Amino acid sequence: MRAQVSAERGTTRWGHFQKNRQLFILSLPALLFKLVFNYLPLIGLIIAFKKFRYDLGIFGSAWNGFDNFRFFFVSDNAWRITRNTVLYNVGFIVITLICALALAVLLNEVSSRAVKVYQTALFLPYFLSWVVVGYIALSFLEQDRGLLHQLWTFFGLEPVNWYQESNRWPYILNAVNLWKTVGFSTLIYYAGIIGISPSYYEAAKIDGANRLQMIRKITLPLLTPLIIVLLIISIGGMFRADFGLFYFIPNNSSFLYSSTDVIDTYVFRALRSVGDVGMSAAVGLYQSVVGFVLVVASNWIIKKINSDNALW
Amino acid sequence: MRTEKGSIFRVVTHSILGLVAVAMILPLVLVVAVSFSDENTVIRNGYQFIPSEFSLKGYQVVFQNPTMLLNAYGVTICITLIGTVISLMFTAMIAYVMSRKDYRYRRATTFYVVFTMLFNGGLVPFYILIVKYLHLKDTMWVLFIPYLLNPFYVLIMKGFLDRLPTEIIESAKMDGAGEYRTFFRIVLPLSTPALATVGLFISFVYWNDWWLGLLFVNQENLVSLQLMLYRTMNSIEFYAANAQYLSGNVDISQFPSITTRMALAVLGAGPMMFVFPFFQKYFVKGLTMGSLKE
Numbered sequence: 001m002r003a004q005v006s007a008e009r010g011t012t013r014w015g016h017f018q019k020n021r022q023l024f025i026l027s028l029p030a031l032l033f034k035l036v037f038n039y040l041p042l043i044g045l046i047i048a049f050k051k052f053r054y055d056l057g058i059f060g061s062a063w064n065g066f067d068n069f070r071f072f073f074v075s076d077n078a079w080r081i082t083r084n085t086v087l088y089n090v091g092f093i094v095i096t097l098i099c100a101l102a103l104a105v106l107l108n109e110v111s112s113r114a115v116k117v118y119q120t121a122l123f124l125p126y127f128l129s130w131v132v133v134g135y136i137a138l139s140f141l142e143q144d145r146g147l148l149h150q151l152w153t154f155f156g157l158e159p160v161n162w163y164q165e166s167n168r169w170p171y172i173l174n175a176v177n178l179w180k181t182v183g184f185s186t187l188i189y190y191a192g193i194i195g196i197s198p199s200y201y202e203a204a205k206i207d208g209a210n211r212l213q214m215i216r217k218i219t220l221p222l223l224t225p226l227i228i229v230l231l232i233i234s235i236g237g238m239f240r241a242d243f244g245l246f247y248f249i250p251n252n253s254s255f256l257y258s259s260t261d262v263i264d265t266y267v268f269r270a271l272r273s274v275g276d277v278g279m280s281a282a283v284g285l286y287q288s289v290v291g292f293v294l295v296v297a298s299n300w301i302i303k304k305i306n307s308d309n310a311l312w
Numbered sequence: 313m314r315t316e317k318g319s320i321f322r323v324v325t326h327s328i329l330g331l332v333a334v335a336m337i338l339p340l341v342l343v344v345a346v347s348f349s350d351e352n353t354v355i356r357n358g359y360q361f362i363p364s365e366f367s368l369k370g371y372q373v374v375f376q377n378p379t380m381l382l383n384a385y386g387v388t389i390c391i392t393l394i395g396t397v398i399s400l401m402f403t404a405m406i407a408y409v410m411s412r413k414d415y416r417y418r419r420a421t422t423f424y425v426v427f428t429m430l431f432n433g434g435l436v437p438f439y440i441l442i443v444k445y446l447h448l449k450d451t452m453w454v455l456f457i458p459y460l461l462n463p464f465y466v467l468i469m470k471g472f473l474d475r476l477p478t479e480i481i482e483s484a485k486m487d488g489a490g491e492y493r494t495f496f497r498i499v500l501p502l503s504t505p506a507l508a509t510v511g512l513f514i515s516f517v518y519w520n521d522w523w524l525g526l527l528f529v530n531q532e533n534l535v536s537l538q539l540m541l542y543r544t545m546n547s548i549e550f551y552a553a554n555a556q557y558l559s560g561n562v563d564i565s566q567f568p569s570i571t572t573r574m575a576l577a578v579l580g581a582g583p584m585m586f587v588f589p590f591f592q593k594y595f596v597k598g599l600t601m602g603s604l605k606e
Contacts, residue, residue: 020416022491023409027421030406033461037438038428044437057444103332109325120589121333124340127588128581129520131541135577136339138545139346145358145570147342179336211321236430243523248542267435272527277436284434292431 045288047281054277068282077266082239085262088246089238091174092181097227099178100185105215107186108193115190122183130244133180137249141172163251166259173260176249177242185230192226193219228302236295239263239287263287347371347574354570370571374579380540381579387455388537392518395456400511402461404503407469408495413478429463442528454528455536459517465510472506473499508594512587519584541580545573 017024043058048068050061072078103122107115125133140147141162152159162168200218209217241262250260263283270280303310342361346354347370349363357364374381409415410422432438438458448454476499484494500507525539535543 016416023412023415024417026491026495027406027409030402030461030466031421031424033402034425034428037441037458037461038432041433041437041441042431044433044440047436047440054444058440103329106325106329109321110329114326114329116592118329118333120592121336124585124588125336127516127520127584128340129522129538129541131520131522131538131545132343132577132581135541135545135573136343139342139359139574140339142359145354147359150358179339183336233429264435271436271439277440281434281436284436288431288434295430 045281045285047278048285049282050278052277052281064278068278069286072279072283072286077261080258081261081263081266084259085241085264086238088170088173088177088241088262089234091170092177093231093234093238095174095178096182096185097231099182100189101220101223101227103182103186104189104193105219107190108219109211119183119187119190122186124183125180126183128180130242130248133176133244134248134251137172137176138251163253164255166256169250169256169259173245173249177245180245188230189223189226192223196222225308232295232298232302235298236291238294239291241265243268343574343577347571347578349571351568351571367568367571369568370573370575373568373572374575380535381576383533384535384537384540387452387534388519391452391456391521391536392515395459395518396511396515398456399460399462399514400507403465403469403510403514404500404507405495406461407466408473408499410466411470411473411476412481425461425463425466439527449528450531450534452534455521455524455534456518458524459514459521462514462517465513468513469503469506469510472503476502505594508591512591512594516584516588537580541576544576 047058047061049063049065050058051064051067052058052061056062107118110118128136138146141149143149143161143163144159146162148162149159160168162172196219200222201214204214204218241264243264246260246262246265247268250256252265253260264287267280267283267287270276270283299310338361342359345361345363346359348366348368349360349370350365350367351369353363353365354360406421406425410418410425412418415421442454442458443449448457480498480502481494484498489497520538521536522538522542525534525536526542529535529539
C-alpha cells in the first residue's frame with residue numbers, strides 16, 4: 001500500500017515534469033548560465049577564510065580562519081570605505097528619487113510630442129560609458145582650462161585644484177551620478193504613471209480637484225508600490241558602488257581616496273595592484289552579506305507597515 | 313480665469329523641463345565643441361562651447377594611424393552583435409517561462425534568478441573562476457559571456473510578457489502548437505517593443521563595457537573601444553606630463569593632446585548616440601516595471 005502510494009507520487013512528480021518539460025528546456029540556457037556564473041562563485045567565497053595561493057587553487061590553499069577579516073577591520077580603511085559607500089548611496093537614492101519623481105510628474109503634464117523631446121535629452125547621458133563621462137568631467141574640472149575654473153575666476157573666486165581637494169568630491173560625484181542616471185529612473189516612474197487608469201483622474205476632475213491635488217492624492221499614492229520596489233532594490237545595493245563612477249570620475253587620483261574610495265574600488269585595487277586575494281575576498285564577502293541583510297531587513301520592515309508593498 | 317491658471321502651470325512645467333533638458337545636453341555639446349577646436353586657443357581660453365577657432369587637427373591625429381581605432385571598433389561591434397543576440401534570446405526565454413502562470417516551477421525559477429541580484433560572490437571568486445577554472449583570460453569569449461543574463465532585464469521583460477493575454481497562448485495550444493512553436497512564432501513577434509527596449513539596453517552594456525577588458529584583457533588585438541579610450545586618456549596625460557623625457561623626434565608642443573582626447577571621446581560615444589533616438593518609441597511601452605512585483 002505504502003509502496004504503491006510512493007510509486008504513484010513518483011510518477012506524478014515525473015508526470016509533472018513531463019508536462020512542463022518544454023518550458024523548462026526554454027529556461028535551461030539561462031539556468032545553466034546562472035549556475036556557472038552566479039552560484040558556482042559562491043563556493044569561491046571560502047577564499048575569504050584561506051591564505052590563497054594561485055598555484056594551490058581554492059581547495060588546496062591553507063585555512064587561516066578570520067585573519068583576512070581581522071586584517072581588514074583593524075585598518076582605517078574599513079571605516080572609511082564603508083562610510084563612503086553608504087553615504088554616497090543614500091545620497092544617490094534620495095536625490096535621484098526626488099528628482100526623478102518630480103520630472104516624471106511634470107512629463108505627465110505635457111503633450112506626448114514634447115515628452116519625446118524631453119525624454120531623449122534626459123536619457124542621453126544614461127547611454128554614455130563611464131569612460132566618456134570621465135572625459136566630460138575632465139572638461140569641467142581640469143586645472144586652468146576647465147569650465148568650472150572659468151566660472152570660478154569669472155566670479156573672482158580662488159581657483160580650485162579639483163583633482164587634489166577631496167572635500168569637494170561628495171558634491172561632484174552626486175552631481176555626476178544624478179546627471180547620468182536620473183533619466184532612467186524618470187522613465188520608469190513615467191511608465192508607471194501612464195499605467196494609472198484615467199478614470200481616477202476623470203472622477204477627481206468631476207469632484208473639482210486641481211492638478212496639484214490630483215498629483216498628491218492619486219499619482220503619488222498609486223506609484224508607492226513601484227517606488228518601494230525600486231527602493232528595496234537600491235537599499236540592497238547600498239553596499240555596492242558603481243565602480244565606473246568612483247574609478248573614472250576622480251581619475252583614480254590618490255589625493256581623493258579619503259572621500260572617493262568605496263568598497264568596490266578598494267577591492268579592485270587590493271586584488272589588482274596589491275594582489276591580496278584573501279583580503280579582497282573577505283571584503284567582498286562582507287559587502288555581499290551586509291547587502292543581503294539590508295534587503296531582507298527592508299523587505300521585513302515594509303511588510304510590517306503594508307504587506308502589499310513587500311517584494312516577497 | 314481657469315485657462316489662465318492652466319497656461320501658467322504649463323509655462324512653468326515647460327520651463328523646468330526645458331532647463332533640465334539643456335543641462336543634460338550641454339556637457340556633451342562641450343566635448344564635441346572642444347574636439348573641433350584649435351588646440352592653442354583651447355590652451356589660451358579654456359574649454360568653450362563655441363570654438364573660437366575651428367580645427368580638425370584632433371581628428372586628423374586619430375585617423376593618421378587608424379589601425380588601433382579600427383581594431384577597437386571591430387572588437388566592440390563584434391561583441392555587441394554576438395552578445396546582444398544571445399543575451400536577448402536567453403533573457404526572453406527565461407522571462408517567458410517565468411511569466412507563464414501555469415508553469416509548475418515558476419516560483420522556483422523566479423527565486424533562482426532574483427536571488428543572484430541580492431547575493432553574489434563578489435569580484436574575487438568571479439575573477440578566479442574566469443581566469444583559473446574557465447581559462448577565458450585574453451579570449452574573445454570573456455568580453456561577452458559574463459553579461460549574457462542580467463536579472464534586471466529579465467524582470468523588465470517579464471513585466472511586459474505578464475500582460476500578454478493568456479487567451480493567445482491557449483488558442484495557440486488549441487491549434488496544436490507546441491511550447492516552442494508558441495513561443496517563437498507567437499509570443500516573440502508580439503513582444504517587439506520589449507525586445508527592442510531590452511535589446512537596446514543590452515547592446516549599450518556591451519558597447520560601453522570597459523570592465524571586462526580592464527580585468528581580463530592584456531592582448532592588444534582584443535582591446536575594445538572603451539578600454540582604448542581609457543588607456544589613451546592615461547597615455548596622453550603621461551606624454552603631456554613627461555614631455556621633457558621624450559626623444560627629440562616627437563614634438564610634443566605640436567601634439568594636440570586635448571582636442572585629440574575629445575575627438576576620441578566623440579568617436580567612442582558617437583555611433584550609439586545616433587542609434588538610440590530611433591528606439592525611443594519603444595521605450596515607454598517596453599519599460600513597464602509596474603508588474604515587476606510578484
